[in-house]
Amino acid sequence: MSDLGLILAVGAITFGSRITFLLRPRSAPGGAVGRFLELFPLALFVAIATSGLAAPNGAPEVTEALAAAVGGVLGAVVFRRSLWGVVALGAFAFYVTRALFA
Amino acid sequence: MFDDPSFRRGARESSLLFFATGAFGLAYGVLAVDAGLSPWLATLSSIVIVSGSAQFAMLGLLPAGPVPVLLSAAGLGLRHVPMSASLAEMIGLRSIWIRLRLAYILVDETFGLTVRAHNSGVEDVVAYKTAADLVLYSGWMLGTVTGAWFGSSIDPEAVGIGVFFPLLFLGLAVPLVHERRDLLVAALAVAATLIATLTLPQAWQLTAAATVAALIGAGLGE
Numbered sequence: 314m315s316d317l318g319l320i321l322a323v324g325a326i327t328f329g330s331r332i333t334f335l336l337r338p339r340s341a342p343g344g345a346v347g348r349f350l351e352l353f354p355l356a357l358f359v360a361i362a363t364s365g366l367a368a369p370n371g372a373p374e375v376t377e378a379l380a381a382a383v384g385g386v387l388g389a390v391v392f393r394r395s396l397w398g399v400v401a402l403g404a405f406a407f408y409v410t411r412a413l414f415a
Numbered sequence: 416m417f418d419d420p421s422f423r424r425g426a427r428e429s430s431l432l433f434f435a436t437g438a439f440g441l442a443y444g445v446l447a448v449d450a451g452l453s454p455w456l457a458t459l460s461s462i463v464i465v466s467g468s469a470q471f472a473m474l475g476l477l478p479a480g481p482v483p484v485l486l487s488a489a490g491l492g493l494r495h496v497p498m499s500a501s502l503a504e505m506i507g508l509r510s511i512w513i514r515l516r517l518a519y520i521l522v523d524e525t526f527g528l529t530v531r532a533h534n535s536g537v538e539d540v541v542a543y544k545t546a547a548d549l550v551l552y553s554g555w556m557l558g559t560v561t562g563a564w565f566g567s568s569i570d571p572e573a574v575g576i577g578v579f580f581p582l583l584f585l586g587l588a589v590p591l592v593h594e595r596r597d598l599l600v601a602a603l604a605v606a607a608t609l610i611a612t613l614t615l616p617q618a619w620q621l622t623a624a625a626t627v628a629a630l631i632g633a634g635l636g637e
Binding site (some may be wrong): 314316317318319320321322323324326327328329330331332333334335336345346347348349350351352353354355356357358359360361362363364365366367368369371372373377378381382385386388389394395396397398399400403404407408411 | 583
């Protein structure tokens with residue numbers, strides 16, 4: 314599949330997921346399926362963050378990215394779970410650690 | 416539309432998103448070209464997909480081939496399903512064109528703002544979200560174009576731009592933790608991801624880890 318085809322396919326999948334309930338309004342799924350759908354984004358976001366911060370080169374290792382993770386969690390506490398607080402303090406910890414140990 | 420108080424409120428309350436998504440769009444543009452996409456395709460991807468998470472994931476999985484990229488897009492798209500259900504309830508009966516337009520930019524940031532505005536009694540949810548979407552989209556596109564076409568002088572690794580991507584997701588995850596069960600799911604996702612990096616092919620690690628953590632969480636009940 315070409316890059317263009319892949320981009321169009323990802324776009325179609327993304328739009329398809331977004332239009333699901335807007336196309337024909339109906340109630341959201343309940344029960345275990347509803348709970349899974351509710352929890353999946355959290356699990357996925359944490360998985361992506363863990364992969365990039367704790368295993369940036371494919372396997373768990375201690376790098377300056379781990380300092381960014383610690384800084385990010387600290388940012389969540391200090392800035393009351395603000396997205397940009399997490400990013401700012403995480404980046405700060407990353408660059409300070411990099412400067413100290415590079 | 417532009418004189419609508421709800422539209423103006425949406426534009427005002429989302430103004431910071433212009434700069435924030437612009438910065439991430441810039442990072443995306445630089446990394447997309449670095450990953451092998453032409454500047455045209457990098458720009459087109461932001462026009463067609465309009466999803467930072469799906470686009471960054473696509474870049475990360477490009478070397479693994481199309482199947483993991485598509486599975487990842489489907490997995491990431493799962494979160495839009497309950498979001499679209501919630502938005503459909505908020506806007507009520509609207510024309511198909513309005514619903515298609517709102518679905519096109521159904522993203523975490525403006526969805527969150529819209530929910531907050533709806534709960535605080537904004538008069539016209541559609542006008543509010545349209546304004547917020549326009550602000551976000553302008554920043555995202557401007558950032559992508561700048562990064563893709565003029566970012567060749569930036570070495571992402573030397574600048575350390577790559578760390579912003581996982582940090583963004585950490586920042587998106589944090590507000591989703593409301594109760595002890597959510598914290599447990601997050602901890603499970605960390606453990607499952609670390610195990611997956613040691614045992615599974617790269618293409619399957621994130622989807623498998625997130626699915627396992629969310630399934631266990633869902634099995635725990637309310």
